[in-house]
Amino acid sequence: MIELKNVTKAYSGKTALDNVSLTLPRGEIVGLFGENGAGKTTLMKSILGFIKYNGEITLDGQPVTTANISKISFATSEHSFFPNLNAELHRDFYRHHFPTFSDKRFYGLMEFFDLPLKKPLRSFSTGQKNQFEVIMALSQGADYILMDEPFAGNDVFNREDFYKVLLGILEPHETVLLSTHLIEEVSGFIGRAVLIHSGQIVGDVDVADLEEQGTSLIDYIKQTYNYRADRVSRALSILTDEEG
């Protein structure tokens, strides 16, 4: 289990994470939602130890160090591969460092996304680069898979097929923390939704419970964020008046 206790992070006076407490048990698929700048990426980078923070983050009861960091993988839209290297050489590099690396997943997903093995990553399209990030995160053999906006640049068909494949291949002990804006798309495949707003956790809900209550995930998120339904009509009215 990944556990965050009272985690706070500020960038030059601006609070990015404000006293965040959160647990991510094994075997869950968790959606992490929030507006741009809400703190989703900061939260993931804190878990990975990329940035300093106040508070405590543990992985199966231990602080995240080189001793246990291989239990976490990370797919990011910023990309974390070596642009000059091809996919096959990335596989070699991962296998060298992560003994749990799964060749079966790697080749299976490379074929699913129809990605070339011998071309340098820099020649991939943005969508292909994101796909490759996801492939490596899933193939590493980690127990906790963090994905930060992994589907940017991918068409809807690719994404939908990928969700199905993901659900099919995940082992019961694997946890996915998925940060995305594509709420409606992922609502059918996540088990839990965590909402973050201005660095604070403002919602943490079981998607099945929502369904039982007859509330959709998007409605729950709109309620939590105090979404103003009249926002569009007001804007149109103002804009139309201006033009008139």
Added chain:
Amino acid sequence: MKNKFRNCILPGYNYEGEKTTFIVMMILSGFCCLIYDYRYSTARNRLYDWNGKEKVLNVHAAMPDFADLLGWTLWGFLISAGIMLIYIGVRYNYLHQESKSIYLMRRLPSKGEIFRRCSVIPLAEALIFVLCWLVLLLLFFAIYMISTPDECLTPGQWSKIWEVRL
């Protein structure tokens, strides 16, 4: 050995450019050493007068100080060492170019992986240049002290090197 070397290079990093710089700087630094050889042999020849076909030592002549003859001729090695250290920064920068491969490097379970791949070879290259500088300094000084006639030597040559350099 080849594997150990490969493990000290960042994946996809173009080591050829760094290697070429090392070789070129070594050749240029070595070439500058020849200037010292020329200066020393010229100064030594001036200690002698020609009596017909016979070379006779002028016991009143003084050999220029070693530090003056040496001048900047070994600086190339130290400058090259500095350039090799810049490659540590180049390698770290590579981890931020086009993608953030630094994220992957920081997730690796092996301790010191980033340091090893970014610093070990440039530090070794820099050390080679510093060692060359030191060995040649000692060698040139030994040649100076052994080959220069005692009558023409002025005392305190070793300390004069550091007076000039420091």
